[in-house]
Amino acid sequence: MDGHDGPARRFQADRGRLRALAHRMLGSLDEAEDAVQEAWLRLERAGGDGIDNLSGWLTTVVSRICLDMLRSRAARREEPYGQEVPERACSGSPGSPEPSVSPEAEAVLAESVGLALLVVLDRLGPAERVAFVLHDLFGVPFEHIARILDRSQPAAKKLASRARLKVRGTPAVPEAELGRHRRLVEAFLAAARGGDLGGLLDTLAPDVVRRADPAALPPGVPVELRGARAVAEGTVALRERSRFAAVTLVDGDVGLVVAPRGRLLFALTVTVEGGRITSYDVVAEPARLRRVELGVLDPPERISSASPTR
Known part of the structure; x- marks a missing residue:
């Protein structure tokens, strides 16, 4: 051997x-x-x-x-x-x-x-996930993926293709606008992680509104905050959560997910107008989370290749 x-x-x-x-x-x-x-x-x-x-x-x-x-x-x-x-x-x-x-x-x-x-x-089904990971991330040929899944080769290709569409999501805004929103949300997240109040204020509109499901908040924290100062201070107060956050596509535009150990806890839908964040909603209720459409902003990179045998 x-x-x-x-x-x-x-x-x-x-x-x-x-x-x-x-x-x-x-x-x-x-x-x-x-x-x-x-x-x-x-x-x-x-x-x-x-x-x-x-x-x-x-x-x-x-x-x-x-x-x-x-x-x-x-x-x-x-x-x-x-x-x-x-x-x-x-x-x-x-x-x-x-x-x-x-x-x-x-x-x-x-x-x-x-x-x-x-x-x-x-969010993918078991067979979709296996087909996508094996082919798109590890470069395993479809003839081998088909044997692993006990499917035909065309069926394995269809599973991976369907998974790929779900992973990429469907942007609801033009590419140039998506890029501007991404840079703004990335700046917001960086400032949140650093506890940078001034940096947060630079990303927020003066009359910004933050709404959150009660399940996302500690007891006593209001579900709605209004005004840049209040929202920035509230974000700094919960900065520990930003360690587990990532910028992603949420309902067709740039938003955030908070996922300790890779398990989705919150999704943030972000509204941008005039180069500033005018509102963001923190979705935490499981039923609402399941309805949120998610997608990655960058195509996943292939890691390595392998040729499985029986």
Whole structure:
């Protein structure tokens, strides 16, 4: 198998890629570690004999494990909003997960992956998500994706195409205007993260209005704030949330999502007029969140390629 290297060494060489693959499919680093651990157990049982392309075999196995996990999640109608992912302990075998990461560390990882992408991927069906991640992010050929999904090759292509349209969303404003709105919302987010009151005031119209679902606010905080000073001060008071925020397409225009550990908690719809933010709404009620249309502003970059085998 793959020259003189044993399965444990070859597995460890592929582990980072497999975890990246599973993380994008599942949205949770802990669940990704579970999928990778299960792949190691299956490799141990298989013994490695007769596997000519171990990297491809592992890609196939991890993809099928993730597909099963996504289908199980959908069957349970798991509510993704605001849930905490349970921590896992670490054991010592080659396939065992590393120690559970802190929410802060996973937020950094989610940012490197693309927090907005993880949130939008959560809106896809299991087969759509697997097809999109494998083809668009990892460059796996459709003939192999079809075998993983137990679909025809044209059906696999259609799943990925449908997922791609959902991931990109549908802008409701012209491209040039979208770019201006994006720069403004990015400046707003940067100022919020830095607790920069002056920077926030530069992005807000004098008569700006901030409305929020009660579920988004601590007790005693009013659901509506009016005026640039009040809105800026209210934003600074809740600046911790901005660590888990990303600029994305929300209902066709530039907005924000807040997603601790990649799970959607709030969506912010932003209205821009005259180069300033004139209002923004914080959507937190689960029923309203499900109706919000989301999309990424940049096409996701392909990460690597692999050629799975049976």
